[in-house]
Amino acid sequence: MYKDYNMNQITIPLNIEVMIPADDIAIAVNDMVESIPDAAFEDFDHHFGAASHHPRMMMKIILCGYAQSVYSGRKIEALLGDSLRMKWLAQHQHPSYRTINRFRIHPHMNALIAEAFIQFRMQLQANDLIDDEAIFIDGTKLEANANKYTFVFRKSVEQHQEKLRAQSKLMYDTMYEQMIIPALLEESEDIVTDAHLNTMHQALETVENDLTEAIDATEDVPDRKAIRSERSVIRKAKKKCADLRDRELKYTQQLAILGERNSYSKTDTDATFMRMKEDHMRNGQLKAGYNLQVASNHQFVLGYDLYPNPTDTRTLKPFLDTMLETFQHLPGKIVGDSGYGSESNYEMIMDDYERTALIPYNTYYKEKKKKYKDDEIHPANWPYDATNDLYICPDDREIRFDRYTKRTDKCGYTRSFKMYASDDCSGCPLYDMCIKSEKRINKRIQKNMNLEYFKAQVNHQLSTKENREIYQQRKVDIETVFGNLKANLSFRRFSVRGMRKVKIETGLALLALNLRKFTHILRTNMKIDMKNGEASLKSRCLAIFLSFQRLYVPAPYFM
Template sequence: MTPNNQFNNNRFYENYQLKLPLEMDVLIPEDDSVRLLNFVLEGLDYSNLYNKYSTKGRKSKVDPKIMFKIITYANMENIWSSRDIEKHCRRDINFKWLLQGVQPPDHSTICRFKYEKMDEDVLENLFSQMLNILFELGEINFENIFIDGTKIESAANKYSFVWRKTIIYHEKNMNIKIRELFEKINKIYNQNFTINSSENIYTINEINKVLNFLYETKISTNTNFVYGKGHKKTQLQKFTEGLEKYADIRKKYDEHYLKLGDRNSYSKTDIDATFMRMKEDYMKNGQLKPAYNLQIGVESEYIVGAAVFNNPTDSPTLISFLEKLKQNLNTTYKNVVADAGYESEENYMYLKENSQNTYIKPSNYEQSKKRGYKLKYGKVENMIYDKENDKYICHNNKYLEHIKTISRKTATGYSILKKIYKCSNCKNCEFRSNCYTGKYSKKITVSPRFSELRKESLKNITSEKGNLLRINRSIQVEGAFGVIKNNYGFKRFLSKGTKNINIDILFLCLGYNINKLHSKIMNNRLGISLFKENEVA
C-alpha cells in the first residue's frame, strides 16, 4: 500500500490504542494551579449568571459555570484569543479536566458567553465574591490600597484619529463661507436670515431654515435643476447645492462633538479610545496611539479593583475609581496610597470627607529634596506666611499683600478658590534673579485649602508608616503592571469599546489573583500583606 493510500484510509494510527477508562485526574499534579482555580471558583454564587439564560429553548451544551472557569483559566495561562481557547479546550488536559467530559465549545460560543451573557455587573459580582474569599482566608483586610494607572493600546487602527482642534479649525472656515452665502441670499431674495459673526457656529436648524426657503423658491418659480456637462446651473441651484453640502458637513461635525464628549480626540474604529502618548514606543519619540487608561488598586499583592478610562491623565480618575470600588466591595479603604499624578485639591477633599488617610506624594516632593530648591526664593514654599495679616514675606523681608480672590470650577463642578498676592515693589531687589524674572512686581497665586491638604499628605508620606506604604506601592501596584505587561504579554486589547474591555480586564484580574494566591501558597507566604524595608534591601 502506498503512503498516500495509507493516509487516505485513516490507518496511520493503527499501532496506537487508548486504554479506557481514561483517568485525567491522576495526570494533573496535586499542586497544579488549575486545581486551586476549581476550588476557589466552586465557592462562588452563580445565580446572577444563570439568570441571564432563558429557561425555554435548547439548553446550553457547556454549563455557564464551566465556561466561566475555562475563560478564567485561559487568562491565567496568558491565552486571550477565543480561537486559542477553543484549541486548548480540544488539546490541553487541564482544560479537558475543567470541562468534565463535556464537548469543547467553539470560539463563537466563547465570545457570546464572554460579551453577551457575562455582562459587567455579573462579572463585578463574581469578582467581589472572590475578594471576599481572600478576605476570609486572611489574605486581604481592606485597609491599604495602592493605586496606579497605565496606558494600554486599543485594537483600533493607528491612523483613525479625529481631533477636536482640527474640527474647530475647519468649522470656523466653513462658518465664514456659510455667512457669505447667507449674505448673498439675503441680498438677491430680499430676506433677513440671521448673519452670525465669523466666530459663532451656524446650527443645523439655521441652515435647514434657509434650505427650506430655497426649496420653496424652486417650486414657486418652477425652476428645474440641471446636472452633467454642458449645462449651466442657475444661481438658485448653486445656493441650494452649496448649502446642502454645508448641512452634511454640519451634521458630521455634530456627530464628532457627540462622540468626543469632553475629550480632545477619539478613534473612528474604536469610539471609546482616546489618543494618548505611549511610554513604551521603541523609538522613544512618544507616538500618539489610540489607548485606554487602565487603573488598578492592589492590596497584599492582589488586584482588588480595576477600571478603564479615556482620560490620558490619572488625576480625574481617582474619585470615580474609588466610588466604583466602594460600591462593589461595600467597604471603604482606610489608607489610599498613590503617586504624584493623583494630586489635586478635589481628590484631597474627597478623601478627607470620606475619612480616608491620604498618602499621595506631592508633585514637588522630589524637587523639594534637591539642594538648590531652597535657593529658589520665588517659590511659595520658601516664603513665610503671616496668617494674622494674610501676607507672605519674601526672602528680602518684603510683604506680598492679598489683592484679589478668584474662583474656578473643574470639569466635575468642584469649586477652587485661589488668592493672588503681590509685592509692592521688587525694584533693585538683590534676590530678584533667584526669585522673579518678570518686568513688574512679583505675584503669586495660592490655594489655601490645597496648601493645607498638601501639607497633611506630605506629613503622612514622610512618617515611618508612610515610607513603608510608599515602598510597597512601588513594589505591589507597579509590580502588578510589570507582570501583566511583560510576563503575561498583555500590551494591547483585542476587543473594542469600554464595556467589552472592562470585561476583559476583570477576567485578567481574576486570573492574576488566582495565580498570585497559588504563588503565595507554593512559597509559604500566606498572610503577608506588606514587604518590610529589610526585605526590599
C-alpha cells in the same frame, strides 16, 4: 531497552481530574468560579430556544484560556480538544468560538466579573494573603484595537466647523437677499445649523422644479436658454448646500462622540489617543488606548476601571466610587504616587470618604532637599508674620495681604487664593533673581490655604514610620501587577472594541492574573513544605480539602 509503548493496547479511560495536579491553574479557576453564588448567574438563564452551555463552565474555560495567555475565541476552542485541564473544566463539552465570543461580551458579564472579584477577595482575606489596611492605586495605558491613522482631534474639527459655518452664513444671507428662502434665524442668532441647511436645500429644490416646468412650458429658444442658465446656477447652489449640510452634520456628530475628550479613533470611538511607553518608532506618536486604573494589595488586583483621559489626576474620584460601590472594598489608607496629588483629590479622600491619603504632592520630594530649604529667594522659605498677615522678603521688605480671589478649572473645581503684594520693589538688589517677568512689577505671592492644609496633613502622615513603610511598598505592589500583566501574561492590546467590551476583557485578564498569582503561592508553599519534610497545618488542611473535594464532591451538572 525501552519502556513499554504500545498504542494498540486497550485501556480503561480514567477520570481526567486525577491527572491534574492539586497546584494546577485549572484547580484554582474551578474553585474560584464555584465560589460565586448562583444568583450571579441568573441573568444568563433564558426560557426559549435550545439549551445553552452553563455559564459556570463558560466562565471557567475562558479564565483558564486567559491564564495561559490565550485570548482568541478560536484558540480557546482548539484548547478544548487538546488540553486536559480544559477538557476537565468543560466536562468534554465543545462550545464553538462563536459561543465563546458571544458569552464574553454578554451584557451581564461586568456584574459577574465584579462578583468574582468580591468572592476572590474574601477568599484571600480568609487565607491571610491580603490585609485591610491599605490599597495601592496606579494607572497604565493599554493599546486599543484600532488602526493607527484613524484619529479625530477636537481642535481640527472645531476649526473646520468654524470655516464651514462662515460659508453657510454667507449662503444663507445670499439666498435671503434673493428672497429664495424666508428668515430662518433670529436677530441674536448667527449659527446656521444642519436643519437650516436642509430647509435651504428644499427651497432650492423647489426653485429648480419651478424652473424645469418653465423650460418645458417655453418654446422660445433664447428664453429656454436663459432659464437653463438660471437653473444651472440653482443646481450648483443646491449641490453646495447639500455638501455644507452633510459636513455640518458630520462635524456635529464628531463633537458629540468627543464629549469632553480631545480625540478619538474612528475604528474604536471610545478609545482616546494617548502617548504610550511602548514607542517603537521613538517619535512620540500617539496611539488609541485606554487608561487602566488598578487597586491592589500584596500584588493581588482588588478592583479596576477604565477611563478615556490619559492623566491619572481626574480618575481618582470616579475610581474610588467604583471601588466602594462595585467592588465593595475601600480600606482606611489610599496609597498612590504624586500623579494623584491634587487639592480636589485630597479633599475628596479626607473629607468625603474620611480616609487617610498617602499620596505625595508634586513638589513633595523637591521640598525635602537641602537645596530647596536653603533657597532664600523662594517665598516658601520667607518668614511669616501671622499677626499682621504678611511675609518678609530677604531684603526685609513687607509682602502684605492684598485680596482674595477664586479660580475655576475646566473640570468645575474652584480654588480659593490669598494674594500678597509688595508696595515697592524698586532698588532691590535681588530683584532680577526674585522676579522673572520682563515688566518692572512689584513682587506678588499667591497662597492656597486649603491646599497648604492638606499638604501639611500629607507631610504628617508620610513622616510616621508605619505609613512610610506602607508607601515604600507601593512600587513593589502595584508596579509588579502591571509587569505581570504586560510581560508574563502578554496582555498589551485589546482584542475587542468599545468601552463595555474592553472593560469585560480587562476584568477577565486581571482575574486570570490573580489566579496565576494564587497558584504560584500555593505551589511555592508546597515545595517549601516538601523540602522541609514536614507540611504546615494550613498546607495539610488545604491538600486534604482539595483531595476530598475532587473525590467525593460531584461535578456540577451542566445543561
